[in-house]
Amino acid sequence: MPSRNQAPIRIGNGAGFWGDNLDAPYLLARDGKLDVLTLEYLAELTLAILSHQRAKDRAAGFVTDFPDTLDRLVPILHQQGTLRIVTNAGGLNPQSCAVECGKLLDRARLGELEIGIVTGDDVLKEIPEWLKSGVSLDHLETGEPLSKVADWLQSANVYLGARPIAEALSSGARIVLTGRVADASLTLGPAAAHHGWAWDDWDRLASASAAGHLIECGAQVTGGLWHEWDQLPDLAGIGYPIAEVAADGSAVITKPEGTGGLVSVGTVAEQLLYEIDDPARYRTPDVDVDFTTLRLTEHEPDRVAVRNATGRPPSDRLKLAIVYRDGWTASGMLAVVGRDAEKKARAAGAMLLERVRRSGFTFADSLVECFGAGDVVPGVHPPGESPWEVILRVTVRDVNRPSVERFCREFAPLVTSGPPGIAGYASGRPSPRPAFGYWPTLVPRSMIEATVKVRTAAEWSASSIQP
Amino acid sequence: MVRLGDLAHARSGDKGNSANIGVVANDDVSFQWLRSHLTEAAVAAYLDPLEIGRVRRYELPHLRAFNFVIEKALAGGASRSLRLDTQGKSLGMALLELRLPALESLASSNTAETTR
Structure with missing residues (x-):
């Protein structure tokens, strides 16, 4: 992606969870005039369910809906030569997902299209060694030691951030497949790569992360769950959200023209508070975001400006989600x-x-x-x-x-x-x-290394899954 | 008495075994009223049948909003709870039924939807 780009980048999110509307990614890519389509699939327990599948089949463990969605997007990838896709559909097996997508794209005369994968979040194999060497993996809420459930571990994934996503995009990837990353990082990655932001430009990183948080649950910000639901136009045809992220980090939340639902100060304010803890410290691997300084303004119908979020350096520890x-x-x-x-x-x-x-x-x-x-x-x-x-x-x-x-x-x-x-x-x-039981904990950042690999679809297609 | 749902709107969700409820006031008068009446103690007492832990309230004055974090609200959370609503999606709707003391001056502003 070009660096120091002054024009806003249009990032649309076509899936808020695995099981979201099957037509939404296609319709959003077709009508959204997007630079980037993001698709968010991984809830807290999804990776544990995927690990159950991978235990039976080594090539499994990714979000199987994604190749089907990608297949539908093929005509759009042909027409819109600059559209990029960023998704955590890689699940526990981004490589296997890349091979599957590579085969599909190669058959669709898109063999030259580059697919990047981000790995390094899956640390299940490291856990026994960490416990032996005295790394504390106490439960974040209860303080109990992990040894209590250590014999039953099913998955262990660190929340990675936006940097490896930006790196994959800057290396030319048109599709980026990750495992566990913070939801907001799916938006911050492409925005930071597009605008060429430094990784200590805290306020910009914070504002774009706020935009990412707002669109990560799909239609929840465009009229889904709205209390005046019976006054919204065409809720059946609800539009999925787009964040236009500007060079200063501020964003406009909107949706494709002619779609149903509503983007207003109210829908955006309510979604900003969705599943957060302290609003002055919304933590991502990239930045600690302060939502209390943030301002919302509606200049035109269905267009809400989000600005003035402020950022501070993030913790030197990363969230690790263990499931037993x-x-x-x-x-x-x-x-x-x-x-x-x-x-x-x-x-x-x-x-x-x-x-x-x-x-x-x-x-x-x-x-x-x-x-x-x-x-x-x-x-x-x-x-x-x-x-x-x-x-x-x-x-x-x-x-x-x-x-x-x-x-x-x-x-x-x-x-x-x-x-x-x-x-x-x-x-x-x-x-x-x-x-399954959920065991959130923290690990020192220094123990985690994200890896980015970019290959053409044809190359992925020809590669095999390593044991 | 006034129903919270006549002064504000809300949505809720989960983080582990905690739930959060975002409450956005309909207008400035309601926000100021809720500041002094929709307290941590009032919310904790209302949700007491769920055998919850601590309730924390955060304010976002620019948005006329509050965030309530309710610890131990989910009987073990999405993974362990046997409840139908393991993710606390219905808590926001439940909170809107909370009755608070009404101010006379609020009666007229309740009906009109205002803009921000």
């Missing part, structure tokens, strides 16, 4: 109707658990919930009167899979041997799924 295996879990739901629906539902839930217990199975944890009776936020806002129909949900967790399997088989009998008015078993028997 925590047995099995399952949950099932049934509808319960009629007078005393809530009372019947709670009794049926207790009955189900008692039957499993009498068969000789126990659980580390179990929960009976009654939706319609105030249990989504239990006890906080109970309904005024007794509901005529409720949803019963029963959930268990245990290290012992047969216990969880037996639990799954006890839902059907309730339909004939429980209280009257139970319906909905036709949706099927629940099945056990792996349960």
